[in-house]
Amino acid sequence: MKSLLFKAAALVLALTLPAHAQKASSAKFSGQAAYDLTKQYIAAAPHRWIGSPDHTKAEEFIRSHFTVEAAKGNFETDSFSASTPAGQLAMKNFIVRYPGKKDGVIVLATHYETNYPLRDIGFVGANDGGATTALLIELGNYLRAHPPEGYSVWLVFDDGEEAIQSWSDRDSLYGTRHLAAKWSQDGTIKKIKAFLVTDMIGDKDLNIDRDSNSTPWLLDLLATAAKNTGHTAYVFKNDTAVMDDHLPFRQRGVPVLDVIDLDYGPPTREHPEGGYHHTELDTLDKVSAHSLQISGDLLVEMIRLINQH
Ligand SMILES: [Zn+2]
Numbered sequence: 001m002k003s004l005l006f007k008a009a010a011l012v013l014a015l016t017l018p019a020h021a022q023k024a025s026s027a028k029f030s031g032q033a034a035y036d037l038t039k040q041y042i043a044a045a046p047h048r049w050i051g052s053p054d055h056t057k058a059e060e061f062i063r064s065h066f067t068v069e070a071a072k073g074n075f076e077t078d079s080f081s082a083s084t085p086a087g088q089l090a091m092k093n094f095i096v097r098y099p100g101k102k103d104g105v106i107v108l109a110t111h112y113e114t115n116y117p118l119r120d121i122g123f124v125g126a127n128d129g130g131a132t133t134a135l136l137i138e139l140g141n142y143l144r145a146h147p148p149e150g151y152s153v154w155l156v157f158d159d160g161e162e163a164i165q166s167w168s169d170r171d172s173l174y175g176t177r178h179l180a181a182k183w184s185q186d187g188t189i190k191k192i193k194a195f196l197v198t199d200m201i202g203d204k205d206l207n208i209d210r211d212s213n214s215t216p217w218l219l220d221l222l223a224t225a226a227k228n229t230g231h232t233a234y235v236f237k238n239d240t241a242v243m244d245d246h247l248p249f250r251q252r253g254v255p256v257l258d259v260i261d262l263d264y265g266p267p268t269r270e271h272p273e274g275g276y277h278h279t280e281l282d283t284l285d286k287v288s289a290h291s292l293q294i295s296g297d298l299l300v301e302m303i304r305l306i307n308q309h
Pocket residue numbers: 001115128162278
């Protein structure tokens with residue numbers, strides 16, 4: 001992910017609602033379970049850059065949590081080869097499907113690999129790729145217990161979000177560019193009602209940004225979801241324009257939302273958006289079960305609201 005601009009203290013909606021705003025109905029998503037999964041994931045596959053042995057372990061970790069869906073034919077491995085500055089690299093996206101009762105699909109995505117250029121510094125990406133992989137696995141647990149009543153919900157664990165060398169249109173977003181092109185060709189893209197990206201939202205100090213590259217009605221819905229779940233204090237303090245996995249779908253006219261918290265750690269000269277981002281300091285102690293609970297609550301409520309839209 002890359003930030004185009006960063007405006008602190010944004011002129012955003014006056015989110016001054018009381019903390020006793022109504023709770024989402026019977027959300028049993030567990031932030032603690034998502035945190036425990038984050039811990040297990042980065043222990044099982046700490047340095048999961050593309051081509052590494054840990055990347056294979058990351059694939060196995062994800063696959064092992066969806067055996068129920070796999071038995072129903074609802075787990076897909078999307079293998080492809082990408083041309084990168086480091087040559088031709090094999091990558092894999094995973095798609096998990098929870099069929100609904102209404103025509104149309106809501107997609108929730110996260111990248112699961114670690115940053116390739118940081119492969120020599122022991123980077124584990126606890127928040128960047130780790131926590132959201134765990135978040136979507138736990139959301140899968142929730143959806144297994146509460147199958148969608150409306151639109152189908154698909155989870156996407158995408159590969160190659162990070163640049164292999166340095167960020168450009170050609171060197172980034174490999175997995176989602178591949179998937180958007182593939183789903184355009186086979187017609188799947190027409191069924192997508194909303195494509196939501198989750199990124200860096202396990203941050204202990206959670207501030208979900210208002211990303212101007214996201215679709216306005218979905219940003220409005222996120223504000224409503226925050227109000228309905230009592231989490232207004234955690235959204236839209238900052239305005240950003242983020243280049244992330246939502247862009248390949250946005251370019252094809254799909255409504256998109258990047259649920260991202262860019263300011264991660266105290267700002268430094270090298271990392272004005274936060275000193276933990278893309279450094280060896282992105283470790284489990286910067287992630288919390290509380291933040292994952294908030295993020296999970298928001299996603300569950302977003303699914304409900306998108307169905308009403
Ligand atoms: Zn990153």
